[in-house]
Amino acid sequence: MKKIIYIFLFFSQVFWAQNAFENGNQAYQKENFQGAINNYESVIASGKQSAEIYFNLGNCYYKLHKIAPAIYNYEKALQLNPNDSEIKTNLDFARKMTIDDIKVVPKVGFNKVIEDFTAKYYYDTWAWIAVVFAFVFLGFFIGYYFSGTAFKKRIYFSGMFLVLVGIAVSVFAGIYEKNRISTDKPAIVFAENASVKGEPKAISSETILLHEGTKVYVLESVANWKKVQLTDETTGWIQEDAIKELR
Numbered sequence: 543m544k545k546i547i548y549i550f551l552f553f554s555q556v557f558w559a560q561n562a563f564e565n566g567n568q569a570y571q572k573e574n575f576q577g578a579i580n581n582y583e584s585v586i587a588s589g590k591q592s593a594e595i596y597f598n599l600g601n602c603y604y605k606l607h608k609i610a611p612a613i614y615n616y617e618k619a620l621q622l623n624p625n626d627s628e629i630k631t632n633l634d635f636a637r638k639m640t641i642d643d644i645k646v647v648p649k650v651g652f653n654k655v656i657e658d659f660t661a662k663y664y665y666d667t668w669a670w671i672a673v674v675f676a677f678v679f680l681g682f683f684i685g686y687y688f689s690g691t692a693f694k695k696r697i698y699f700s701g702m703f704l705v706l707v708g709i710a711v712s713v714f715a716g717i718y719e720k721n722r723i724s725t726d727k728p729a730i731v732f733a734e735n736a737s738v739k740g741e742p743k744a745i746s747s748e749t750i751l752l753h754e755g756t757k758v759y760v761l762e763s764v765a766n767w768k769k770v771q772l773t774d775e776t777t778g779w780i781q782e783d784a785i786k787e788l789r
Contacts, residue, residue, distance in 0.1 A: 562588075566598065575602040593623035597632070604636055610754040610786075612636045614730045617757070617788050621723070622664050640755035646773040660719040668716030672709050679705040727760040729770070729785040736785070738778035742767035749778040760787060 566581030579602045582595050600615035616633040623629060649657065663671070679702055686698035731752050739746040742764045750772075752758070758770035761777065768785060771777045 563595065570598065570602060573605075575605045578602050591618075591622070593619040593626065593629065595619075596622065597626075597629055600629075600632060600636070604632065607639075609636060609639050610730055610732045613640075613755045613757070614732075614786060614788065617728065617730065621788065624661050624663060637755070641753040642756045644756060644772050644774050644776075647775050656718065657722065660715040660722065663715070663719070665716045665720040665723070668712050668719060672712035672716065675705050675708040675712060679709065727787060729758050729760050729768075729787040731756045731758065731780075731784060732786050733781075733784035736780055738770070738776075738780050739767075740778060742769070742779040746779070750776060752780070758785060760785075 562581045562585045566578040566585070569575075569577035569581060579599060582599045582602070585591075585595055586599075596615045596619035600612050600619060603609075603612035603615060613633065613636045616629060616636055619629045620626070620633060648654075660668070682698050682701040682705060686695055686702060689695045689698055731754055734754050736752045736754075738749045738752055740749050756772075758772055758780070761769040761771055763769070763782070764779075766782050767779045768782045769777065770780050770785070
């Protein structure tokens with residue numbers, strides 16, 4: 543009986559989330575952007591998330607000229623679908639509306655090569671790729687086991703080896719990408735004006751003044767302060783309620 547109840551609750555939740563998503567789309571088409579936001583965010587609050595939902599949310603906030611939440615949601619969408627050109631384009635448009643012009647210090651070396659490769663997919667996607675490779679490996683193994691000739695066995699054995707390499711690469715890429723995201727801890731400035739201090743104290747001297755929509759990276763926390771690093775590698779302390787982390 544309990545299983546039936548759980549199944550019913552699961553499907554009703556999925557149906558409700560889908561209904562809210564469709565209502566959000568209809569509201570957006572009618573240019574009721576706040577109504578669309580309410581529907582999309584209710585879907586996320588229910589535990590469902592996707593690149594499409596965050597992308598649509600970004601579009602709504604962009605239409606309302608709310609730069610920080612627009613950039614935040616585009617960034618969330620890009621985390622889930624790193625190769626989507628439309629998300630990247632809209633994110634670039636939103637960034638052009640920010641006040642701060644922070645230079646980006648490019649990463650170099652072997653780590654840059656690895657990051658460029660692993661960042662092609664979200665870590666969940668790498669996990670699914672590994673699962674697909676595992677099923678392919680099983681197919682090659684069955685073919686190898688039931689092959690009647692040495693030639694076919696060599697072909698299937700070679701295929702098994704290549705697929706194993708694919709599994710290993712996918713698992714490594716997924717783990718590396720998950721660790722990178724958790725280590726980088728990017729965040730978006732939501733406060734209209736946010737003072738970055740030299741120390742985690744209100745009376746400390748100001749290093750730089752940031753504005754809404756600027757992207758920073760959280761390094762550590764002390765009380766209600768966050769030590770952040772900008773894309774030009776400038777570091778300082780900012781009050782935690784001035785930013786929102788891209789978890």
